[in-house]
Amino acid sequence: xxxxxxxxxxxxxxxxxxxxxxxxxxxxxxxxxxxxxxxxxxxxxxxxxxxxxxxxxxxxxxxxxxxxxxxxxxxxxxxxxxxxxxxxxxxxxxxxxxxxxxxxxxxxxxxxxxxxxxxxxxxxxxxxxxxxxxxxxxxxxxxxxxxxxxxxxxxxxxxxxxxxxxxxxxxxxxxxxxxxxxxxxxxxxxxxxxxxxxxxxxxxxxxxxxxxxxxxxxxxxxxxxxxxxxxxxxxxxxxxxxxxxxxxxxxxxxxxxxxxxxxxxxxxxxxxxxxxxxxxxxxxxxxxxxxxxxxxxxxxxxxxxxxxxxxxxxxxxxxxxxxxxxxxxxxxxxxxxxxxxxxxxxxxxxxxxxxxxxxxxxxxxxxxxxxxxx
Amino acid sequence: xxxxxxxxxxxxxxxxxxxxxxxxxxxxxxxxxxxxxxxxxxxxxxxxxxxxxxxxxxxxxxxxxxxxxxxxxxxxxxxxxxxxxxxxxxxxxxxxxxxxxxxxxxxxxxxxxxxxxxxxxxxxxxxxxxxxxxxxxxxxxxxxxxxxxxxxxxxxxxxxxxxxxxxxxxxxxxxxxxxxxxxxxxxxxxxxxxxxxxxxxxxxxxxxxxxxxxxxxxxxxxxxxxxxxxxxxxxxxxxxxxxxxxxxxxxxxxxxxxxxxxxxxxxxxxxxxxxxxxxxxxxxxxxxxxxxxxxxxxxxxxxxxxxxxxxxxxxxxxxxxxxxxxxxxxxxxxxxxxxxxxxxxxxxxxxxxxxxxxxxxxxxxxxxxxxxxxxxxxxxxxxxxxxxxxxxxxxxxxxxxxxxxxxxxxxxxxxxxxxxxxxxxxxxxxxxxxxxxxxxxxxxxxxxxxxxxxxxxxxxxxxxxxxxxxxxxxxxxxxxxxxxxxxxxxxxxxxxxxxxxxxxxxxxxxxxxxxxxxxxxxxxxxxxxxxxxxxxxxxxxxxxxxxxxxxxxxx
Ligand SMILES: Cc1cc2nc3c(=O)[nH]c(=O)nc-3n(C[C@H](O)[C@H](O)[C@H](O)COP(=O)(O)OP(=O)(O)OC[C@H]3O[C@@H](n4cnc5c(N)ncnc54)[C@H](O)[C@@H]3O)c2cc1C
Ligand SMILES: Cc1cc2nc3c(=O)[nH]c(=O)nc-3n(C[C@H](O)[C@H](O)[C@H](O)COP(=O)(O)OP(=O)(O)OC[C@H]3O[C@@H](n4cnc5c(N)ncnc54)[C@H](O)[C@@H]3O)c2cc1C
Ligand code: FES
Numbered sequence: 001x002x003x004x005x006x007x008x009x010x011x012x013x014x015x016x017x018x019x020x021x022x023x024x025x026x027x028x029x030x031x032x033x034x035x036x037x038x039x040x041x042x043x044x045x046x047x048x049x050x051x052x053x054x055x056x057x058x059x060x061x062x063x064x065x066x067x068x069x070x071x072x073x074x075x076x077x078x079x080x081x082x083x084x085x086x087x088x089x090x091x092x093x094x095x096x097x098x099x100x101x102x103x104x105x106x107x108x109x110x111x112x113x114x115x116x117x118x119x120x121x122x123x124x125x126x127x128x129x130x131x132x133x134x135x136x137x138x139x140x141x142x143x144x145x146x147x148x149x150x151x152x153x154x155x156x157x158x159x160x161x162x163x164x165x166x167x168x169x170x171x172x173x174x175x176x177x178x179x180x181x182x183x184x185x186x187x188x189x190x191x192x193x194x195x196x197x198x199x200x201x202x203x204x205x206x207x208x209x210x211x212x213x214x215x216x217x218x219x220x221x222x223x224x225x226x227x228x229x230x231x232x233x234x235x236x237x238x239x240x241x242x243x244x245x246x247x248x249x250x251x252x253x254x255x256x257x258x259x260x261x262x263x264x265x266x267x268x269x270x271x272x273x274x275x276x277x278x279x280x281x282x283x284x285x286x287x288x289x290x291x292x293x294x295x296x297x298x299x300x301x302x303x304x305x306x307x308x309x310x311x312x313x314x315x316x317x318x319x320x321x322x323x324x325x326x327x328x329x330x331x332x333x334x335x336x337x338x339x340x341x342x343x344x345x346x347x348x349x350x351x352x353x354x355x356x357x358x359x360x361x362x363x364x365x366x367x368x369x370x371x372x373x374x
Numbered sequence: 375x376x377x378x379x380x381x382x383x384x385x386x387x388x389x390x391x392x393x394x395x396x397x398x399x400x401x402x403x404x405x406x407x408x409x410x411x412x413x414x415x416x417x418x419x420x421x422x423x424x425x426x427x428x429x430x431x432x433x434x435x436x437x438x439x440x441x442x443x444x445x446x447x448x449x450x451x452x453x454x455x456x457x458x459x460x461x462x463x464x465x466x467x468x469x470x471x472x473x474x475x476x477x478x479x480x481x482x483x484x485x486x487x488x489x490x491x492x493x494x495x496x497x498x499x500x501x502x503x504x505x506x507x508x509x510x511x512x513x514x515x516x517x518x519x520x521x522x523x524x525x526x527x528x529x530x531x532x533x534x535x536x537x538x539x540x541x542x543x544x545x546x547x548x549x550x551x552x553x554x555x556x557x558x559x560x561x562x563x564x565x566x567x568x569x570x571x572x573x574x575x576x577x578x579x580x581x582x583x584x585x586x587x588x589x590x591x592x593x594x595x596x597x598x599x600x601x602x603x604x605x606x607x608x609x610x611x612x613x614x615x616x617x618x619x620x621x622x623x624x625x626x627x628x629x630x631x632x633x634x635x636x637x638x639x640x641x642x643x644x645x646x647x648x649x650x651x652x653x654x655x656x657x658x659x660x661x662x663x664x665x666x667x668x669x670x671x672x673x674x675x676x677x678x679x680x681x682x683x684x685x686x687x688x689x690x691x692x693x694x695x696x697x698x699x700x701x702x703x704x705x706x707x708x709x710x711x712x713x714x715x716x717x718x719x720x721x722x723x724x725x726x727x728x729x730x731x732x733x734x735x736x737x738x739x740x741x742x743x744x745x746x747x748x749x750x751x752x753x754x755x756x757x758x759x760x761x762x763x764x765x766x767x768x769x770x771x772x773x774x775x776x777x778x779x780x781x782x783x784x785x786x787x788x789x790x791x792x793x794x795x796x797x798x799x800x801x802x803x804x805x806x807x808x809x810x811x812x813x814x815x816x817x818x819x820x821x822x823x824x825x826x827x828x829x830x831x832x833x834x835x836x837x838x839x840x841x842x843x844x845x846x847x848x849x850x851x852x853x854x855x856x857x858x859x860x861x862x863x864x865x866x867x868x869x870x871x872x873x874x875x876x877x878x879x880x881x882x883x884x885x886x887x888x889x890x891x892x893x894x895x896x897x898x899x900x901x902x903x904x905x906x907x908x909x910x911x912x913x914x915x916x917x918x919x920x921x922x923x924x925x926x927x928x929x
Contacts, residue, residue, distance in 0.1 A: 041865075041868055137461060138460060138461060158868050158869075158871070161868070162858070162868075162869050165858065166858060169858065234915070235437060235876055235912060236411065236456065236457055237436075237457055237458050237459070237460045238457035238458065238459050238460065239459075239460035239461070259411075260411075260456075260457045278905070281556075281907055281908050283554060283556045283560060283562065283908070284925070286554070286908060286918070287562075287918055287921055287922035287925060288922060290915055290918045290919070290922075291918060291919045291922040291923075293915070294915045294916065294918070294919045295919075298465045298466070299460050299461065299463050299464075299465055299466075300460065300915055301465070301466035301914070301915045301916035301919060302435055302436065302437075302460075302463045302464070302466055302914070302915070302916065303436075303437070303460075303914070303915055304437055304876075304912035304913055304914050304915065305909055305912065305913055305915060305918065306875070306876050306878065306909070306912045307874070307878065307907060307909075308907055308908055308909070309907055
């Protein structure tokens with residue numbers, strides 16, 4: 001039943017964990033990765049559950065998909081717990097996430113959002129200023145309340161990636177650097193790269209922004225788009241920012257790593273230089289994103305930013321793409337929807353299960369690539 | 375003559391007018407300035423704002439560099455703890471509005487190259503803004519003092535150059551730290567906590583170089599510093615680094631500084647030079663003499679002076695380890711024959727060559743070529759010093775080591791060319807400068823052949839050697855990381871955190887890159903070192919806030 005050799009295109013969080021699951025089941029696994037613009041090496045490690053106001057504002061048409069995916073995010077965080085226990089520690093902390101409100105209008109928005117989320121099983125509560133001060137004394141005085149989502153948390157992606165890579169190496173997974181140009185499916189899957197050609201029984205496409213182009217010949221148009229995003233990090237301090245902090249209306253995520261450094265991000269754009277180059281930092285994002293952080297947590301004005309970077313996120317229609325292509329079940333999609341690092345381990349498990357003949361049909365049905373059939 | 379005092383860790387410390395906090399503390403014998411995350415003591419190392427190891431807390435505000443901050447009356451200074459408490463910090467005052475300047479020619483760095491460029495560009499009629507991180511411009515060669523008359527001909531020459539630049543009508547701003555460079559060009563800077571936004575027509579980068587250390591066990595101990603740091607203490611602040619000093623590495627700076635420190639009253643126990651003696655390379659020595667007899671005789675004069683003062687100069691002798699002992703630092707050296715000997719001193723100065731400060735150029739995308747002999751990147755430029763990015767010029771050591779005389783010529787050529795680009799004068803023939811530049815470059819070529827500045831990898835038999843000062847990553851950890859993620863410097867960085875600290879890989883980056891090249895067998899030319907990113911120096915968030923407000927303003 002277990003295919004004897006499997007090719008995985010894309011070696012980010014999804015590719016790595018899929019490789020581990022399949023290798024654990026006895027398959028011979030090769031991961032081919034272009035070695036550039038992996039969201040997994042650039043991301044901030046926020047474990048998102050509640051609906052991000054940034055998405056609701058920028059992609060209003062995706063809100064139904066995101067809302068319907070809420071149970072998936074809940075499971076995704078559980079999956080991270082398992083990863084942390086089995087392969088970690090990956091500096092996982094789950095104290096919850098705060099979405100801040102500066103005025104009554106924002107707070108009412110959060111109250112409504114919280115009700116919708118509670119219906120999907122998310123643990124949310126609305127905190128007033130007083131309650132907020134108990135857990136986040138560093139917030140500026142103009143914050144009047146917040147939505148607390150207890151399911152949220154954070155991991156350190158650098159630590160997680162390193163650990164997982166070591167596990168995969170230990171299982172004999174082969175990692176190769178190449179960019180796949182074309183895929184064909186006959187008796188076997190053939191993937192033509194820039195430097196070599198790879199054959200396998202079946203292939204998992206975990207290529208994030210590269211996915212749409214790879215499977216365009218198979219009767220599906222997957223709208224995977226690279227989205228260059230900006231991040232900042234401060235020098236270390238002791239602040240006890242245990243929560244993942246966001247804002248009801250404005251784009252920001254702010255949290256503290258175990259190293260004491262505060263990581264500031266939240267979807268500010270970077271300069272796009274195409275998919276084969278790394279995006280560069282846009283000064284306006286640097287200024288805007290960091291300034292917003294200083295407005296929310298005034299004392300961080302005393303700290304210095306030591307580094308910024310830009311990385312490639314992937315957006316689609318707000319939902320993940322998981323499962324075999326309608327045209328050929330030798331090609332299995334494994335592309336997470338928004339907040340892809342959060343979803344990564346779960347998407348990997350669901351995709352691996354498809355190959356191992358134990359697909360979780362009821363879960364993945366709504367994420368099938370069939371929805372993009374031409 | 376002590377005129378003022380501040381407090382450090384509860385002790386009252388005297389200082390003299392114009393001294394930096396680091397200089398005053400050194401004079402008072404306070405070498406330990408901060409504690410690392412792993413609980414190690416750290417002190418001043420580079421003396422020029424690069425290493426970020428001299429951090430202290432001033433009036434409750436952490437992360438201030440002692441080497442770049444002038445001493446002032448009544449400051450309450452504490453050694454910096456590894457994790458300053460955010461909730462004990464004052465809420466920063468609303469930042470003063472940022473200044474926006476739009477000169478024809480902006481010059482970053484006010485050393486030999488930058489000041490010469492300023493004079494030439496002003497002469498052509500363009501408006502010029504020179505920005506330097508130091509309070510007083512002059513750069514590394516001319517090292518000016520805020521409060522003392524010139525010490526010697528070198529400093530006097532610098533004072534004259536600075537005076538000419540000032541009189542030319544160029545605006546010269548001190549204490550300006552450029553931290554961001556973006557297409558346009560757009561420069562973002564911090565001026566003592568306030569923000570400065572500069573949008574020039576053309577820009578000349580003249581940021582000089584910093585020193586390459588010798589990474590041996592113990593090189594992060596307080597009391598170990600770069601040769602240039604000791605030189606700055608003496609030349610800019612008339613402070614000797616310590617009583618008993620040993621100077622080691624390779625290159626003429628070590629000999630010069632040994633003499634300067636001796637003049638200042640330190641006992642210099644030895645100058646250890648890794649290279650063999652110049653008389654063992656008569657042909658190259660002869661070439662150097664023909665290229666620039668004056669400078670060679672200056673060098674010979676320095677050797678004689680060492681002898682006269684009985685300071686031994688030991689060739690083919692390199693630093694091996696440093697240990698903290700009861701009465702100071704014990705430095706152990708190895709000779710060519712493999713024998714070892716030790717000296718116990720209170721200060722160890724090291725300089726193993728230079729690394730160009732090319733971060734601004736690389737941020738703006740100027741193309742670079744790897745110079746295998748010097749082991750660093752050289753910026754590609756045309757004859758007018760213009761880089762691959764139009765309207766962006768590079769002069770002096772930041773474009774690749776070349777020395778102060780070459781920096782002056784390059785500055786003059788670029789100053790003229792940049793002004794012409796901005797519509798002033800013409801980039802007329804620079805025949806005299808071109809000629810003297812060729813001569814200086816020729817001399818430099820032979821000079822470095824007589825020394826041993828090819829970058830060396832740390833000794834793998836001492837895996838405990840720290841490579842990344844900031845993140846405290848050892849050679850052993852990096853070698854382990856290389857086994858698991860051999861790809862390139864970037865993945866090694868993510869795997870081990872090497873280069874992720876405050877100095878942003880300025881010391882460990884070149885070493886990590888070389889190790890990657892060695893393991894992968896790829897030529898180092900293929901590797902881009904750690905990608906530079908804004909901010910090129912850590913920048914206070916309050917300053918970013920002020921810059922944001924200025925650029926947001928619809929005005
Ligand atoms: C700056 C930033 C911050 C983020 N912060 C968060 C966060 O806090 N929380 C969160 O949940 N998510 C976050 N994300 C999103 C998250 O990082 C990504 O969604 C997630 O890492 C995607 O993982 P992946 O394995 O699907 O793909 P990736 O990690 O993107 O890997 C895809 C890989 O496929 C390779 N590839 C593509 N095409 C080809 C081809 N043709 N041939 C070979 N290889 C190919 C690429 O080179 C790449 O290495 C952030 C993203 C960015 C950019
Ligand atoms: C520590 C040191 C000591 C030296 N001592 C000697 C010596 O004694 N004798 C000798 O022959 N040669 C010496 N050299 C070499 C010599 O200094 C150089 O060859 C010469 O100074 C080159 O001139 P320059 O204009 O390129 O750079 P520099 O003279 O170094 O000038 C660069 C200037 O740029 C400024 N700067 C850098 N980055 C920024 C930034 N981000 N924002 C704002 N300003 C910035 C610096 O503060 C500096 O003033 C020394 C070099 C160093 C690094
Ligand atoms: S000694 Fe101050 S930054 Fe290096």
